[in-house]
Amino acid sequence: xxxxxxxxxxxxxxxxxxxxxxxxxxxxxxxxxxxxxxxxxxxxxxxxxxxxxxxxxxxxxxxxxxxxxxxxxxxxxxxxxxxxxxxxxxxxxxxxxxxxxxxxxxxxxxxxxxx
Amino acid sequence: xxxxxxxxxxxxxxxxxxxxxxxxxxxxxxxxxxxxxxxxxxxxxxxxxxxxxxxxxxxxxxxxxxxxxxxxxxxxxxxxxxxxxxxxxxxxxxxxxxxxxxxxxxxxxxxxxxxxxxxxxxxxxxxxxxxxxxxxxxxxxxxxxxxxxxxxxxxxxxxxxxxxxxxxxxxxxxxxxxxxxxxxxxxxxxxxxxxxxxxxxxxxxxxxxxxxxxxxxxxxxxxxxxxxxxxxxxxxxxxxxxxxxxxxxxxxxxxxxxxxxxxxxxxxxxxxxxxxxxxxxxxxxxxxxxxxxxxxxxxxxxxxxxxxxxxxxxxxxxxxxxxxxxxxxxxxxxxxxxxxxxxxxxxxxxxxxxxxxxxxxxxxxxxxxxxxxxxxxxxxxxxxxxxxxxxxxxxxxxxxxxxxxxxxxxxxxxxxxxxxxxxxxxxxxxxxxxxxxxxxxxxxxxxxxxxxxxxxxxxxxxxxxxxxxxxxxxxxxxxxxxxxxxxxxxxxxxxxxxxxxxxxxxxxxxxxxxxxxxxxxxxxxxxxxxxxxxxx
Numbered sequence: 001x002x003x004x005x006x007x008x009x010x011x012x013x014x015x016x017x018x019x020x021x022x023x024x025x026x027x028x029x030x031x032x033x034x035x036x037x038x039x040x041x042x043x044x045x046x047x048x049x050x051x052x053x054x055x056x057x058x059x060x061x062x063x064x065x066x067x068x069x070x071x072x073x074x075x076x077x078x079x080x081x082x083x084x085x086x087x088x089x090x091x092x093x094x095x096x097x098x099x100x101x102x103x104x105x106x107x108x109x110x111x112x113x114x115x
Numbered sequence: 116x117x118x119x120x121x122x123x124x125x126x127x128x129x130x131x132x133x134x135x136x137x138x139x140x141x142x143x144x145x146x147x148x149x150x151x152x153x154x155x156x157x158x159x160x161x162x163x164x165x166x167x168x169x170x171x172x173x174x175x176x177x178x179x180x181x182x183x184x185x186x187x188x189x190x191x192x193x194x195x196x197x198x199x200x201x202x203x204x205x206x207x208x209x210x211x212x213x214x215x216x217x218x219x220x221x222x223x224x225x226x227x228x229x230x231x232x233x234x235x236x237x238x239x240x241x242x243x244x245x246x247x248x249x250x251x252x253x254x255x256x257x258x259x260x261x262x263x264x265x266x267x268x269x270x271x272x273x274x275x276x277x278x279x280x281x282x283x284x285x286x287x288x289x290x291x292x293x294x295x296x297x298x299x300x301x302x303x304x305x306x307x308x309x310x311x312x313x314x315x316x317x318x319x320x321x322x323x324x325x326x327x328x329x330x331x332x333x334x335x336x337x338x339x340x341x342x343x344x345x346x347x348x349x350x351x352x353x354x355x356x357x358x359x360x361x362x363x364x365x366x367x368x369x370x371x372x373x374x375x376x377x378x379x380x381x382x383x384x385x386x387x388x389x390x391x392x393x394x395x396x397x398x399x400x401x402x403x404x405x406x407x408x409x410x411x412x413x414x415x416x417x418x419x420x421x422x423x424x425x426x427x428x429x430x431x432x433x434x435x436x437x438x439x440x441x442x443x444x445x446x447x448x449x450x451x452x453x454x455x456x457x458x459x460x461x462x463x464x465x466x467x468x469x470x471x472x473x474x475x476x477x478x479x480x481x482x483x484x485x486x487x488x489x490x491x492x493x494x495x496x497x498x499x500x501x502x503x504x505x506x507x508x509x510x511x512x513x514x515x516x517x518x519x520x521x522x523x524x525x526x527x528x529x530x531x532x533x534x535x536x537x538x539x540x541x542x543x544x545x546x547x548x549x550x551x552x553x554x555x556x557x558x559x560x561x562x563x564x565x566x567x568x569x570x571x572x573x574x575x576x577x578x579x580x581x582x583x584x585x586x587x588x589x590x591x592x593x594x595x596x597x598x599x600x601x602x603x604x605x606x607x608x609x610x611x612x613x614x615x616x617x618x619x620x621x622x623x624x625x626x627x628x629x630x631x632x633x634x635x636x637x638x639x640x641x642x643x644x645x646x647x648x649x650x651x
Contacts, residue, residue: 059360074353088404092401106641110641
């Protein structure tokens with residue numbers, strides 16, 4: 001029953017996490033992670049809200065027919081799907097290549113008790 | 116359109132017994148699977164997190180099953196059929212929101228928590244107050260979401276089973292609630308997950324078949340389909356503005372909704388809890404990727420289905436049918452494949468409600484027993500097995516509350532409850548989640564101000580908005596005490612939640628323990644010490 005009803009906070013940290021946190025290796029991981037996800041998050045939110053504002057306030061522009069019955073609004077809306085799928089794929093490949101190996105190294109060191 | 120005309124006249128479509136049989140088959144099959152899956156439910160990790168034994172693709176499918184509620188399936192198809200482009204805007208918000216979960220929340224949450232959102236939020240802050248606050252927001256979000264689903268169940272019943280009287284509908288709501296209680300009680304998270312996986316597979320493949328069908332009718336040419344929809348519903352259905360473009364206020368309302376949709380998903384407790392059913396953060400990432408592809412694909416289907424319903428059935432016929440806007444997808448199924456396809460799609464819609472309600476119930480029960488009972492009341496000194504026992508009792512209590520509430524809200528305009536649940540999640544949960552994961556200085560006071568401030572502002576604004584009183588479709592008719600002009604509180608309450616979190620933090624004199632903050636940061640990024648799968 002070791003899993004039962006225990007709280008997420010460990011009793012006494014055996015590892016000196018502050019040292020680990022300051023280590024060059026961990027700082028590199030943190031920088032890589034935040035350096036990737038923060039700009040991307042800002043970018044997709046800006047693009048989403050730009051789209052929302054256009055759909056909300058630029059009806060004429062969005063209603064412009066591009067070909068057949070397909071208008072700008074529909075293309076931009078489908079564009080949101082495309083960018084969402086693209087960002088997902090991009091992040092996964094980045095995380096697999098750049099984040100996971102580094103995280104694994106640090107985790108292995110921690111498991112072995114190397115500071 | 117001749118079969119439909121007769122169908123509408125008799126106020127029910129298809130053959131009720133066929134609908135019931137198909138739904139009954141779904142319940143029977145899933146119940147057997149739940150029973151088989153539940154044999155290993157021993158520990159809390161088994162009951163709450165399915166022993167963390169699901170793979171990324173399995174969990175991703177279950178997330179899609181959890182997320183694609185009746186509101187998305189019936190609601191979005193109907194919204195596109197009637198309001199055209201503006202209905203499409205919903206699905207975009209619902210989808211893009213997943214990027215917040217993927218990039219900022221899923222893996223870090225998986226690495227630092229065990230069962231609930233409160234595990235992560237209270238990691239480096241004061242345990243008890245933060246846990247109580249997080250459990251409160253979790254229960255509130257689940258409750259609103261639950262009521263909306265139960266109300267949807269009643270509406271669906273009148274359409275599909277031809278049961279129009281209140282007593283009959285109440286009986287059906289009670290039956291749905293009782294089946295759900297059995298699933299969750301016996302199956303725990305494992306059983307619930309399997310129900311969601313099966314349901315997602317049925318829902319997405321059903322929608323895929325109908326999508327291909329509709330496209331085939333229009334020569335696999337999207338432009339022709341749009342043309343046909345414009346012919347039946349007027350050219351305006353292709354352009355934005357039909358629903359939200361009427362006044363300046365409705366435009367502002369749309370921004371508010373868009374904000375709540377995109378920021379709400381990553382704060383929905385029943386979505387967050389799903390990340391704990393996989394063994395590692397990498398699997399959590401894979402789950403979100405699967406979920407994004409499945410959900411995205413499904414919303415592309417709804418675009419075709421919505422316009423297809425608009426073209427083949429017409430907005431007026433949909434509005435006139437029992438179930439109103441929500442009947443667009445079932446009516447389209449009937450138009451395409453007759454009573455059999457209608458029966459299948461209706462059973463899927465029922466299964467959808469059942470699965471989502473089960474997911475919400477186990478989340479709420481876990482939050483109560485793990486955060487409130489075990490951590491706060493018993494101060495982490497529970498006897499082995501007691502926590503899961505409390506969780507099971509909570510499941511029954513929540514199930515009964517959902518049934519009573521569901522019967523109470525029949526016929527009410529409660530569609531706003533889902534939007535409200537998203538607004539509460541975005542204003543009360545997301546700021547604290549992001550601050551605790553990314554802002555070292557964040558303090559207990561910041562968390563409490565943000566959670567309670569976001570929660571209460573969202574609820575107060577809704578209570579005094581036109582959806583509750585003072586409009587034609589308001590919940591309470593005959594009185595008018597509204598002073599907040601918008602239907603969705605997000606535009607005020609979400610920034611307020613973020614602001615209060617910041618304000619509470621910078622005014623705190625006591626700083627949190629830097630050692631635990633360092634530990635949380637290291638763990639969240641590396642996965643060190645994260646709970647793995649339980650061996651069986």
